[in-house]
Structures are given as C-alpha cells and as structure tokens.
Amino acid sequence: MSVALGVVQMAMSDxxxxxxxxxxxxxxxxxxxxxxxxxxxxxxEGYYWPQAQRERFxxxxxxxDDHPFIGxxxxxxxxxxxxxxxxxxxxxxxxxxxxxxxxxxTGEQLGVYRKSHIPDGPGYMEKYYxxxxxxxxxAFATRSGTLGAAICWDxxxxxxxxxxxxxxxxxxxxxxxxxxxxxxxxxxxxxxxWRRVMLGHAxxxxxxxxxxxxxxxxxxxxxEQTFYGTSFICDFTGEIxxxxxxxxxxxxxxxxxxxxxxxxxxxxxxxxxxxxxLYGPLLTRDGKTRP
Amino acid sequence: MSVALGVVQMAMSDxxxxxxxxxxxxxxxxxxxxxxxxxxxxxxEGYYWPQAQRERFxxxxxxxDDHPFIGxxxxxxxxxxxxxxxxxxxxxxxxxxxxxxxxxxTGEQLGVYRKSHIPDGPGYMEKYYxxxxxxxxxAFATRSGTLGAAICWDxxxxxxxxxxxxxxxxxxxxxxxxxxxxxxxxxxxxxxxWRRVMLGHAxxxxxxxxxxxxxxxxxxxxxEQTFYGTSFICDFTGEIxxxxxxxxxxxxxxxxxxxxxxxxxxxxxxxxxxxxxLYGPLLTRDGKTRP
Numbered sequence: 001m002s003v004a005l006g007v008v009q010m011a012m013s014d015x016x017x018x019x020x021x022x023x024x025x026x027x028x029x030x031x032x033x034x035x036x037x038x039x040x041x042x043x044x045e046g047y048y049w050p051q052a053q054r055e056r057f058x059x060x061x062x063x064x065d066d067h068p069f070i071g072x073x074x075x076x077x078x079x080x081x082x083x084x085x086x087x088x089x090x091x092x093x094x095x096x097x098x099x100x101x102x103x104x105x106t107g108e109q110l111g112v113y114r115k116s117h118i119p120d121g122p123g124y125m126e127k128y129y130x131x132x133x134x135x136x137x138x139a140f141a142t143r144s145g146t147l148g149a150a151i152c153w154d155x156x157x158x159x160x161x162x163x164x165x166x167x168x169x170x171x172x173x174x175x176x177x178x179x180x181x182x183x184x185x186x187x188x189x190x191x192x193x194w195r196r197v198m199l200g201h202a203x204x205x206x207x208x209x210x211x212x213x214x215x216x217x218x219x220x221x222x223x224e225q226t227f228y229g230t231s232f233i234c235d236f237t238g239e240i241x242x243x244x245x246x247x248x249x250x251x252x253x254x255x256x257x258x259x260x261x262x263x264x265x266x267x268x269x270x271x272x273x274x275x276x277x278l279y280g281p282l283l284t285r286d287g288k289t290r291p
Numbered sequence: 292m293s294v295a296l297g298v299v300q301m302a303m304s305d306x307x308x309x310x311x312x313x314x315x316x317x318x319x320x321x322x323x324x325x326x327x328x329x330x331x332x333x334x335x336e337g338y339y340w341p342q343a344q345r346e347r348f349x350x351x352x353x354x355x356d357d358h359p360f361i362g363x364x365x366x367x368x369x370x371x372x373x374x375x376x377x378x379x380x381x382x383x384x385x386x387x388x389x390x391x392x393x394x395x396x397t398g399e400q401l402g403v404y405r406k407s408h409i410p411d412g413p414g415y416m417e418k419y420y421x422x423x424x425x426x427x428x429x430a431f432a433t434r435s436g437t438l439g440a441a442i443c444w445d446x447x448x449x450x451x452x453x454x455x456x457x458x459x460x461x462x463x464x465x466x467x468x469x470x471x472x473x474x475x476x477x478x479x480x481x482x483x484x485w486r487r488v489m490l491g492h493a494x495x496x497x498x499x500x501x502x503x504x505x506x507x508x509x510x511x512x513x514x515e516q517t518f519y520g521t522s523f524i525c526d527f528t529g530e531i532x533x534x535x536x537x538x539x540x541x542x543x544x545x546x547x548x549x550x551x552x553x554x555x556x557x558x559x560x561x562x563x564x565x566x567x568x569l570y571g572p573l574l575t576r577d578g579k580t581r582p
Contacts, residue, residue: 116566117565117566119560120560121558132566136569136572137569137572137578139578153564156494156495156559157561158449158450158453159449159453159569159573161449162449162450163569163570163572163578164578166572166573166578167577167578167579192529192530193494196487196490196493196494196528197491197529198491199487200449200488200491200492200494201449202487203447203484203487203491204488204491237483237484238483238484267412268447269411269412270448273408274408274450274576275423276573276574276575278407278427278428278454279450279574281428281454281457281458282450282454282457282567282573282574283570283571283574284457284567285457285562285565286457286458286459287428287430287454287455287457287458287459288458
C-alpha cells in the first residue's frame with residue numbers, strides 16, 4: 001500500500017463558505033501531489049473564536065449527521081480517493097464538542113473523536129465552549145493505514161499519543177490552532193516546545209506524525225492572535241520530513257513507508273517492554289490516589 | 292533555594308577502583324562549579340558488560356547495604372553537600388536489578404529505584420541480567436528539590452516521566468549507557484531520537500531534565516560498542532542548557548530555577564487538564580483489554 005500524508009497550513013477568513021472553498025482547493029492540491037490522507041487545521045471553517053467568550057458563537061455548532069459542510073468533504077474524499085480527518089464544532093443534544101470526523105477514501109464516515117483535553121487561558125478560552133470529550137482516544141482503520149487523530153491541546157499529552165498507538169495507530173494526526181499568546185499571557189512563543197513535544201510522541205511510539213496549524217492574524221471581539229503555522233510532518237524517529245514557515249499557506253506532502261515503520265517499531269522493542277503493571281499512577285492526579 | 296544540576300559524561304575502564312576514583316574526581320569538579328545535584332552515567336563502575344551474556348558478570352552485583360562503593364559516595368555527598376543519584380548493579384536475595392540509590396546532600400540514602408523497562412537486543416542484552424524493577428517509579432524529596440530518577444531504557448517511556456512528574460518531580464534524571472549499535476543491528480545512530488524523546492518528556496511535564504551518558508569504545512567478549520555521549524541538560528520547555536559532544540569526558544553544570552518552572556507548569560495547565568478517566572487503555576497492551 002502506498003501512502004502519502006498531506007498537511008494543509010491555511011489562513012482563514014471568518015466566512016464559512018470562503019474557508020470551505022479554500023480548504024477544498026488545498027485538499028485537491030495535496031491529492032494532485034500524491035497525498036492519500038489530507039489533514040486540515042482545527043476548526044478551519046472560521047476564525048478561532050474561542051479567543052473570546054460570546055454566546056452567539058455556539059450557533060456555529062452542528063450535529064455530525066446534519067452539518068453544513070461535512071457531506072461536501074465526504075463527496076470530495078470519494079472523488080479524490082483520499083482520507084480526510086476533518087475538524088468541526090459538534091452539537092450533540094445540549095452538549096458541544098471540539099470534534100473530528102474520520103472520512104475514509106470511500107467517503108464513508110468511520111467515526112467521531114471528541115477532543116479530550118480542553119485548554120483555558122488567555123487566547124484559548126475553550127472551557128466555555130467545549131465539554132471535555134467522552135469518546136476516548138481513537139485509531140481509525142482507513143484505506144491509508146491506521147490513523148490516530150486527536151485535536152490541538154491533546155497534542156501536549158503523551159497519554160493521548162500512547163493510547164492511539166496502543167490501538168495500532170501508524171500515523172498520529174493533530175489539527176491545530178495555536179499562535180503567539182495575547183498580551184495577558186506575557187511574551188511567549190510556544191512554537192519550539194509545541195514541535196518538541198510532538199517529536200517526542202513520534203519517537204516514543206515509533207509513529208509518523210503530522211500537525212496542521214493555521215496562519216494569519218485574527219481579531220475576535222477585540223482580542224488578537226497571530227497563528228504561527230510551522231506545520232510539519234515527521235517520521236517514526238522524529239526526523240522532520242516536511243515543514244511550513246510561520247506565515248504562508250502551504251501544502252506539505254510526504255510519502256510514508258508504513259512497513260519500514262512497523263519493522264523498526266518491532267525491532268526497537270518499546271512496546272514489548274512496557275510495564276502496564278506499574279502504570280497505575282497514570283490514572284491518578286498525584287501519582288498515588290485513584291481519583 | 293539555589294539549585295544547579297551537574298551531569299557527568301565519563302569514559303570507563305573495566306577496573307572498578309579506577310572508575311570510582313575518576314567518578315569522585317568529576318563529582319568534585321561539578322560541585323566546585325556550583326552543582327548541588329550530580330548525575331553520573333549508568334553502571335559507571337565498569338564497562339557496559341550487558342553487551343555479552345556471561346555468568347561471571349553477575350558477580351558484579353551487591354546488596355545496597357553491603358556495597359563496595361555506595362558508602363564512599365554517601366561520605367562524598369555529605370562532605371560536598373551534593374545530592375547523588377547513584378547507579379549500581381543490585382543483588383537482592385537471588386534477584387538482580389539495575390538500580391539507583393538516591394543519596395541526599397546529608398549522605399543519607401533516601402531509597403532505591405529499580406529500572407522498570409529492560410531492553411534486549413544486539414549490544415544491550417539486559418534481560419539476561421536484570422529482573423524488571425518492582426519499585427515503581429519514584430520522585431525523591433531531596434535537599435535540592437524533588438528529583439525523579441529513572442535509568443537508561445526507561446527514558447524512552449513517557450509513562451515513566453509522567454509517573455515521576457505526578458509525584459512532584461521537578462527534575463527528571465536519566466543515567467545512561469547508549470552507543471552506536473553493533474553490526475547485528477544494522478547501521479543505526481539513535482542519538483538524535485534519544486535526545487528528542489527526552490526533550491518531549493521535559494515539555495510534556497514542564498520539568499528540567501538531565502541525561503548522563505558514557506563515551507568511549509568498549510570491547511566485551513568480542514562484542515564492541517562506541518558510546519555516543521551527547522549528554523545534556525534541558526529546561527522545562529525542552530531548551531538545551533548545556534550539552535556534551537560524542538567523545539570527551541565532560542562535566543556539565545546548569546542552574547535550575549525551580550520557582551520559574553513551577554509557575555510555568557501551573558500556568559500552562561497541562562496537569563490541570565489531564566483526563567485520568569480516559570487513560571485506562573494505558574494499562575493495557577492493545578488499547579482495550581486489561582492484561
């Protein structure tokens with residue numbers, strides 16, 4: 001099986017139709033360059049509105065089975081024969097989730113993952129909007145390998161990467177919206193540590209990994225952020241295969257050799273030597289007591 | 292509290308007395324340069340004998356309370372006022388462990404950690420010698436902060452780093468013996484991925500981290516390895532503070548600001564947003580079934 005990962009770094013307007021059209025165009029470009037899986041950024045349909053807390057932004061949420069654009073990406077996936085892990089704002093009953101639907105190359109929905117780790121702080125006030133996900137971590141068996149997909153803040157958590165890898169994930173995918181922190185957080189550029197923590201996941205799990213971030217300056221209700229891009233694809237030793245800069249819309253494509261990765265993963269023995277009998281403390285908050 | 296971490300990169304002979312004398316000399320150098328914690332490499336008392344499988348190497352193991360050199364390092368710790376996380380080959384009844392005793396700056400033993408993850412493969416045939424550790428992961432409250440200490444192969448496991456951090460570790464320490472792979476493993480240099488995975492742990496846990504490796508070519512029973520050094524100290528964002536090259540004996544010293552690290556760790560919210568309720572799969576081998 002020949003697999004290539006496309007990662008789309010994109011600048012958004014705050015008009016859904018514009019962003020969906022642009023995203024479709026960039027997915028087409030990735031596919032034309034050989035990508036069999038194409039990752040778009042987190043919540044690419046508009047500005048990253050969790051910069052602010054406003055009731056009206058809840059209107060952007062829709063159920064996965066009655067959604068303004070998911071069906072169009074299913075048709076696109078089928079047409080191009082590409083897998084699309086697609087970020088969207090989900091309404092489910094009275095709950096709202098930061099979600100991802102895995103669309104196989106047939107156009108079929110394989111399931112929904114709901115973001116498990118929800119940030120909160122200047123510039124990222126997501127706890128106001130999103131209920132912490134209840135799906136658990138997921139690896140999806142697709143036409144382009146077994147793909148683990150999690151969302152933005154999840155990418156800082158070794159637990160997320162490991163849980164996906166244990167289910168057989170060969171590629172770890174992270175749609176993202178991250179940028180320079182607003183003034184309240186002090187001067188901080190997390191781009192280097194953001195990349196480092198994911199390279200660590202790639203190595204620890206001997207998995208390929210891709211992260212798709214947005215670029216551009218966005219002002220939401222007087223709050224301002226500049227998203228820092230630096231989207232990338234790395235191999236199963238954490239070596240960078242393709243990377244974008246901090247400002248440009250970019251389509252990255254890299255071929256993935258899943259057989260090589262599997263042989264290397266087995267030979268290194270990381271999974272052979274795990275000690276689940278000693279990992280009980282990971283299910284606690286203080287290393288001791290079960291919550 | 293002013294804390295500085297010393298990391299000793301060292302070349303070994305296969306004569307215990309020579310290595311102990313040299314290690315003491317290098318600890319003195321680190322202390323004279325301000326280190327309040329000094330980390331020596333794994334099993335610094337001799338060649339890395341698990342390159343080969345020979346019954347007679349078990350003779351190198353000793354009980355922690357009746358040991359050829361631990362007492363001398365306790366006296367040294369007391370004299371210099373430095374904390375010494377000390378690697379040694381432990382015999383406990385009929386079992387043998389790859390262990391570390393944490394010696395506080397008072398000279399007192401704070402406890403023993405036994406390496407949990409035991410490698411096996413060309414050049415690292417540790418499963419012949421070492422029973423997988425039964426102590427669980429540890430963070431020791433010392434005169435120089437709460438120190439997590441694990442051993443070599445443990446350093447590839449996010450579970451180890453997280454378990455230490457959950458117990459309050461502010462610094463993650465890894466004595467190491469790692470080098471170019473012998474011919475049987477094919478041409479492989481793991482030094483970049485070795486560093487990457489640990490930088491990932493530093494970021495994910497917002498902890499300082501130090502790794503002390505050996506250098507030099509060692510031939511054991513016809514098997515040969517060249518240990519690649521590249522010992523380093525990084526900060527709680529994974530930024531390198533000090534690093535050694537691949538060949539030279541080196542003493543690295545870096546000041547650690549544990550208050551800054553604590554403030555940053557709290558502000559980032561990584562520990563706030565963990566989801567222990569979703570981490571059950573980490574206690575399995577396939578992401579599903581409890582073993």
